[in-house]
Amino acid sequence: MRERVGYLPDIGDEVIESKILTFTRKGVTLEVEAPLLTRKQMQQVSEKVKRASAEVLKNMTIMEIITIIDTAIEVLLDRNSTYRKKAEKFLPIVTGYDEEMIRLGLTSFLKKFRKYELQRFVVEDLGNPLLLDDFQPRIKRGFSKAVGPELILHVWAGNVPALPLWSLLSGLLVKSGNIGKVSSAEPLFAGWFAQVLVEVAPVLKDCLAVVWWKGGDEEREKEFFTYPDVVVGYGSNQSLESMSRRIPVTTRFLPFGHKVSFGVISNTALDSRKALITAHHAAFDIIQFDQQGCYSPHLFYVQKGGNISPEAFAQYLALELESYQKRYPRRTLSLEEMTAAIHWRNQEEISSYTGPTKLVLGQTENHWTVVYEEGGLFSPTCSNRAVKVIPFETVDDILPNLKPYRSFLQSAGVAAAPRELFQWAEKLGNVGVTRITSIGKMTSPESGWHHDGRFNLLDLVQMIDIEHSAEEYAENFAAYID
């Protein structure tokens, strides 16, 4: 099978070189044909997108844009549409994730970008959505308007399906021209979205592009990074650092590095009835996309003193992971990942000989591993369904462990009583956590969330102020002045 990916605006009769990326899963091979632009073509695309978005997008109202996105999302939510069918068929091959996991994941993800959610998205950041359309009166007097950059370049990473949508939609909502570079691990979804968008609103046909090049291609990046006003980059700190070296100072760079997330479970959630449900939710956060997301938990801090001890909770978690393995089996790991998993587990097992309070749970097929460890250190696991359970007395005990890793912390899934929730949120926030969510929802941030504590739209726009003085001064020159 072969699938052409990406999306290009009309730049005339150009021969576009393409790069074939090959994926195989369960004996099915998919060849993905990704557009690889020359420097000249990239320049043409950039200019075209810039111009078209200035002429088209910038003259649309925010509600018109929201409505178009909403229609496109409807298409992708419709299980009978060609695109949705393609997504359900090809994404499992490309990413290796289970079909059902992808199907459910896609739906719950796409639902966040329907009309009403998008409206919330905009209000969340701007308060008044009309700021994107026109000058709006400010309480301090004067007027302001929020203007998106002419061109945003998104450099996406990773294999979590459809993830690029967050930044691409943010770019559209601020009426910018958008060019996205898809990752080699999931090169499909962004291009399909662009195609659907243009099908439902042909006027947007030149306002965006989805391309591919090999990440770190110094020659290309050096040149490509000179076109946009803003570069939004995803990846490891190392790749972001090398990216930033190629970005001119005048271009704004919004880097999103890799993060690590964890859960904190209060003993109030650990009575004999609730503990099972909590473990079920926690296991879901682990199996969803096999802990590949920045919001995926690697450790669970579990409070002592409940009816169910942290050690018993670890065993509940193990049972839940085993049942999930039947329902949503882990994707096939590469030899490298498999070796990493074996070494990780072996090392945990061996170190448990000297630590009497350490327990390693797993089955011989090594589909998942739960390590229970008193006083365990804060560290990500090898992913792919490997998790640590660390008991604690009070939340203050775990804070010193988290503190050194401030810049890497993201989500904390919390199961706690209301008062605790807010107390803990305060403390976790102080050491760098930017998102507190419920256990079971860790991999599914709400629309309008502040990704890594930042704003989706506000970080992109520039505010234009008309100060009150200008307004007053203008009165002097009115035709109707007496």
Added chain:
Amino acid sequence: MEQQKIIQYLLTIVQSDSLSEDEFNQNALQLFAYQYTNNLPFRKFCQQKGKTIRTVKTWKDIPAVPINAFKEVPLTCTPPAEAERYFMTSGTTQGVKGKHYHPTLEVWNLSMKTYFKQRFMKETEKIRMGVLFPTENEMPNSSLACYLALAKQEFGTEESHYLLGENRIEIERLIQELEHAERSGEPYALLGASYSFVHLFEELRNIGRSFQLPPGSRILDTGGYKNQSKEWELDDFYHELSRVLGVPRKDCINMYGMTELSSQLYDSGNERVPSVKSGPHWLKTRIIDPLTDEDVAEGERGVIVHCDLANFNSVTTILTEDLGMKVDGGFLLLGRVQGTEAKGCSIAVEEFIKAAKGATQ
């Protein structure tokens, strides 16, 4: 069996010409029983895998201990304090180095000498050597320093020298040696860590020199050259090695060794890379699927496991972090399993550790 008997027996094995599959098996199982009984962490490891003396029927059933285990627990059948020597691994996990204890180096030394002669010296008894590595005194816990010292002592002529001072190549001295070899026609051997040769390339490029060593000269490099100023492709490395020293690639031998083993493996030159590696008759290598522990088919990639009978005091069978492929006459070494970067946006352990080091320093 008690230790002394094992040692005596191993010394005979190393000196013998070969071992039949049966004999190898017998010896491996005897050693397994000995280690299972006397090496407590290893016994626990086996028990956790459901392996006991009763269920381990062939050498392939012996649980392979991951090299990281050497960092976690003392894997030894005799008390660590009684060891004549211990070697430390170079890699660390969070600052902890692994230790490999040797109650005596008798077996280690004989294993090294016997197979070094066979694979590197061949018909030659002694050769003038230059060693691009620190001495044993400078690095008493380095198995490679010990290896090279033994090589020089046993197989080097009296004029053989160390050519590394304070971690810098003594380039004038080296040039004298190379010029002497060129002039006299006396074969010369240069031995050292692969990355020392990379430094040598740089030094020689700076002064624009290259040499044509006389026939019979040979090179031995070992280890990798990761994290050096420039990462070299294998092919480029041997091309350059052969070019600057004038030694044909078939005489550029790579030694593949590990602190966790008591024997070394070699290739027969590097005309083509990756070269075919193999070990002595008292060491067997498997390429396995880490998930099932089964051998992968010939021509398929897998993880390398070594069963080294000379490892009598620790564990015979080691699970490496190296990828390999079984081929005729041995296996291809396909590099280390890199700390796999997460495919998503979750941070990978290695990146985290690196960053954490930066944060706490």
